[in-house]
Amino acid sequence: MTAAANQNGRRATASRRLERAGIRDVAAAAGVSITTVSDALNGKGRLPDETRSRVREVAERLGYRPSAAARTLRTGRSGLIGLTVTTYGEEPFTFTEFAYFAEMARAATSAALGRGYALVVLPASSRHDVWSNIALDGTVVIDPPDQDPLVTELYRSGVPVVSDGKPGNCPVTAWVDNDHEAAVLGILEHLSEAGARRIGLLTGTSTDTYTRLSTEAYLAWCDRVGQEPVYEAYPAHDPAAGAVAADRLLARPDRPDAVYGLFDPNGTDLLAAARRYGLRVPDDLLLVCCSESDVYANTEPPITTLSLKPRRIGTTVVNLLIDAIEGVDADTGTATGRLFPPRYRTAGTGPPPGTLMPTELIVRASSQPRAPRTTVSPPRPPGEV
Amino acid sequence: MTAAANQNGRRATASRRLERAGIRDVAAAAGVSITTVSDALNGKGRLPDETRSRVREVAERLGYRPSAAARTLRTGRSGLIGLTVTTYGEEPFTFTEFAYFAEMARAATSAALGRGYALVVLPASSRHDVWSNIALDGTVVIDPPDQDPLVTELYRSGVPVVSDGKPGNCPVTAWVDNDHEAAVLGILEHLSEAGARRIGLLTGTSTDTYTRLSTEAYLAWCDRVGQEPVYEAYPAHDPAAGAVAADRLLARPDRPDAVYGLFDPNGTDLLAAARRYGLRVPDDLLLVCCSESDVYANTEPPITTLSLKPRRIGTTVVNLLIDAIEGVDADTGTATGRLFPPRYRTAGTGPPPGTLMPTELIVRASSQPRAPRTTVSPPRPPGEV
DNA sequence: CGTCCACGGAGAAACGTATCTCCGACCTTC
DNA sequence: GAAGGTCGGAGATACGTTTCTCCGTGGACG
Numbered sequence: 080m081t082a083a084a085n086q087n088g089r090r091a092t093a094s095r096r097l098e099r100a101g102i103r104d105v106a107a108a109a110g111v112s113i114t115t116v117s118d119a120l121n122g123k124g125r126l127p128d129e130t131r132s133r134v135r136e137v138a139e140r141l142g143y144r145p146s147a148a149a150r151t152l153r154t155g156r157s158g159l160i161g162l163t164v165t166t167y168g169e170e171p172f173t174f175t176e177f178a179y180f181a182e183m184a185r186a187a188t189s190a191a192l193g194r195g196y197a198l199v200v201l202p203a204s205s206r207h208d209v210w211s212n213i214a215l216d217g218t219v220v221i222d223p224p225d226q227d228p229l230v231t232e233l234y235r236s237g238v239p240v241v242s243d244g245k246p247g248n249c250p251v252t253a254w255v256d257n258d259h260e261a262a263v264l265g266i267l268e269h270l271s272e273a274g275a276r277r278i279g280l281l282t283g284t285s286t287d288t289y290t291r292l293s294t295e296a297y298l299a300w301c302d303r304v305g306q307e308p309v310y311e312a313y314p315a316h317d318p319a320a321g322a323v324a325a326d327r328l329l330a331r332p333d334r335p336d337a338v339y340g341l342f343d344p345n346g347t348d349l350l351a352a353a354r355r356y357g358l359r360v361p362d363d364l365l366l367v368c369c370s371e372s373d374v375y376a377n378t379e380p381p382i383t384t385l386s387l388k389p390r391r392i393g394t395t396v397v398n399l400l401i402d403a404i405e406g407v408d409a410d411t412g413t414a415t416g417r418l419f420p421p422r423y424r425t426a427g428t429g430p431p432p433g434t435l436m437p438t439e440l441i442v443r444a445s446s447q448p449r450a451p452r453t454t455v456s457p458p459r460p461p462g463e464v
Numbered sequence: 465m466t467a468a469a470n471q472n473g474r475r476a477t478a479s480r481r482l483e484r485a486g487i488r489d490v491a492a493a494a495g496v497s498i499t500t501v502s503d504a505l506n507g508k509g510r511l512p513d514e515t516r517s518r519v520r521e522v523a524e525r526l527g528y529r530p531s532a533a534a535r536t537l538r539t540g541r542s543g544l545i546g547l548t549v550t551t552y553g554e555e556p557f558t559f560t561e562f563a564y565f566a567e568m569a570r571a572a573t574s575a576a577l578g579r580g581y582a583l584v585v586l587p588a589s590s591r592h593d594v595w596s597n598i599a600l601d602g603t604v605v606i607d608p609p610d611q612d613p614l615v616t617e618l619y620r621s622g623v624p625v626v627s628d629g630k631p632g633n634c635p636v637t638a639w640v641d642n643d644h645e646a647a648v649l650g651i652l653e654h655l656s657e658a659g660a661r662r663i664g665l666l667t668g669t670s671t672d673t674y675t676r677l678s679t680e681a682y683l684a685w686c687d688r689v690g691q692e693p694v695y696e697a698y699p700a701h702d703p704a705a706g707a708v709a710a711d712r713l714l715a716r717p718d719r720p721d722a723v724y725g726l727f728d729p730n731g732t733d734l735l736a737a738a739r740r741y742g743l744r745v746p747d748d749l750l751l752v753c754c755s756e757s758d759v760y761a762n763t764e765p766p767i768t769t770l771s772l773k774p775r776r777i778g779t780t781v782v783n784l785l786i787d788a789i790e791g792v793d794a795d796t797g798t799a800t801g802r803l804f805p806p807r808y809r810t811a812g813t814g815p816p817p818g819t820l821m822p823t824e825l826i827v828r829a830s831s832q833p834r835a836p837r838t839t840v841s842p843p844r845p846p847g848e849v
Numbered sequence: 850c851g852t853c854c855a856c857g858g859a860g861a862a863a864c865g866t867a868t869c870t871c872c873g874a875c876c877t878t879c
Numbered sequence: 880g881a882a883g884g885t886c887g888g889a890g891a892t893a894c895g896t897t898t899c900t901c902c903g904t905g906g907a908c909g
Contacts, residue, residue: 175566
């Protein structure tokens with residue numbers, strides 16, 4: 080409103096069309112300096128409330144919106160977190176396909192939003208020029224395959240990376256995973272107690288950590304209790320193959336009297352296969368599968384499921400990542416501000432810190448020879464860090 | 465390798481620690497100017513191949529990664545597209561909850577990636593400071609409610625906005641939707657031909673376009689053929705309410721002999737309700753619901769579904785948006801480069817251009833009094849834009 | 850022998866913000 | 880009455896690109 084001589088410098092002469100108002104325009108209109116505008120809007124500096132509110136008013140009137148790009152360049156923070164999802168074929172695969180990942184992604188999105196960050200979906204098959212063109216403060220990677228080039232590259236660029244699923248060979252800042260070993264052991268014990276004499280496994284052919292750890296735990300258990308392993312593996316991304324594998328498993332001469340299926344659709348598939356072979360569940364066959372879907376509460380009979388608690392995982396992963404982003408000054412490596420557990424500070428040497436989260440076994444009729452009980456608490460994993 | 469005197473100016477004196485290599489460092493190391501490095505790496509300018517490859521080599525050796533923030537600031541392009549999802553409670557709702565949105569989001573992600581863009585998930589409940597802090601080239605908005613403040617704000621900022629679902633009062637650059645009117649009419653005709661005398665509707669209480677247009681089409685049809693409307697509405701985001709509403713609908717004194725359910729879970733709910741009332745499907749009750757899920761191929765009996773073809777929608781939305789982003793120079797309003805249908809150019813006046821996409825009715829046993837036929841082609845909507 | 854053009858490339862000005870440094874004026878205090 | 884402290888704010892610089900402008904140098908050509 081006041082005088083406020085032209086502070087725009089050369090800009091005034093040049094194109095002065097419909098461009099969005101910049102901080103300079105606000106400064107000029109309010110009759111103050113750029114510094115003052117910046118301070119007033121960001122709540123910094125020492126300014127009397129009167130000036131502060133006046134500047135804000137002017138900014139509002141001009142419809143001023145700070146340039147995110149400029150701010151990012153200046154501060155080195157974009158407020159963006161990558162969500163790396165594996166792809167199958169052309170499509171981002173795990174993203175919405177499995178209830179687990181969908182839930183996890185939703186929880187991660189919420190958690191990030193709550194702390195002022197947004198998520199960028201970053202398919203693993205992304206062209207290098209796409210994601211290298213995005214200013215990321217950090218990345219969440221879901222179930223990284225061994226030697227994921229994207230993760231390696233990001234990590235080397237100094238971008239913090241936190242993975243859902245214990246990483247194979249990728250260097251990561253931190254990781255979060257369920258205690259798959261404890262979960263599988265818990266299920267096998269549960270089935271044994273329910274009377275199972277020979278427990279089979281429906282597993283996958285891929286090399287991701289979940290499949291590998293779960294299968295190994297199963298095999299170790301078999302070895303320990305002296306049962307011959309009975310399992311079928313199939314490519315988990317192929318829904319049709321799951322039904323076939325379930326059928327194969329029940330068609331074996333050494334047919335199991337209880338089966339644990341590692342993947343979400345296995346419950347339905349196994350149930351259908353059991354019907355085809357005239358097997359009653361749970362009388363002739365005990366069934367458990369790993370799933371986040373609640374359809375298994377209403378199947379006939381309801382099926383016992385193992386929940387990996389994806390929301391908890393998603394939230395934890397994002398919080399760890401943001402802690403890493405905000406806690407460590409990228410340049411000096413010193414903690415700034417926030418309280419910050421020292422274990423995340425392991426810079427380079429030693430394995431990245433991991434967090435194991437408990438699972439939950441939801442017991443239903445399919446694994447109970449008698450009347451089913453209600454939800455039961457999971458076997459707590461050995462108190463890992 | 466060569467001499468290449470210190471071109472860093474003041475930087476050399478200051479902090480020279482572990483900072484990532486910048487374009488200046490590459491220039492110095494290659495003994496050329498910044499301009500040359502930029503041109504060499506971006507394939508611009510006139511440079512002999514020898515220089516180009518040498519510069520690239522040096523850049524590679526130094527592990528040079530251009531700063532996305534700086535590039536965005538300079539070029540005004542971030543390569544980022546917002547994906548606005550509605551929220552229910554704390555969580556991003558439609559994002560992964562419904563098969564339609566999940567499929568649509570996946571297709572959109574792929575399409576964007578294919579054209580060099582990445583998607584940022586932007587819950588509608590986002591704090592203003594979060595998404596206003598992100599440099600977006602454009603935004604896809606899923607099913608915008610009337611007067612969506614986020615959309616309005618974005619549009620006013622000059623960010624192109626394309627919506628999935630015909631927008632109510634929001635100003636958008638363009639929109640894509642199914643021809644819900646034609647779809648509903650097609651279903652009602654289909655049911656009539658199958659012998660239905662009184663067709664009921666299971667609909668929602670929310671005001672989104674899909675619900676509104678579908679319900680209106682139903683009411684108009686009732687009016688035209690002289691049938692008394694028979695419908696129940698419930699809050700679509702509440703799964704439990706759906707089952708209750710299905711029950712209510714079949715408990716009415718004027719019980720319909722055919723029902724169309726607008727939402728994905730309606731098929732299961734209606735089937736369960738029918739069982740409770742001892743109604744046989746399709747003999748006593750014809751059933752159709754709108755769903756992208758293939759579980760309805762295996763229910764007992766299989767249920768006829770209307771598919772909205774979400775992948776096609778997602779792809780189209782993104783392509784329209786990117787066309788708008790790349791086709792129009794933000795400053796001059798003139799088309800640059802790409803071929804670009806003139807209809808997107810309507811700047812400000814007139815309604816935004818919309819595209820109607822056909823749906824597909826997948827006929828199964830639940831709507832066929834006799835033996836079911838296989839998939840049937842949809843009634844093509846009246847050839848719109 | 851003078852001109853012009855293509856070639857290869859350098860310089861410097863933006864892009865719009867945050868922030869560090871510094872400065873004047875006023876007020877207090879001895 | 881001078882010294883020091885606080886308040887309120889201005890100036891300038893840096894963030895790391897892209898790109899516009901311009902310049903010297905040869906060779907071709909008239």
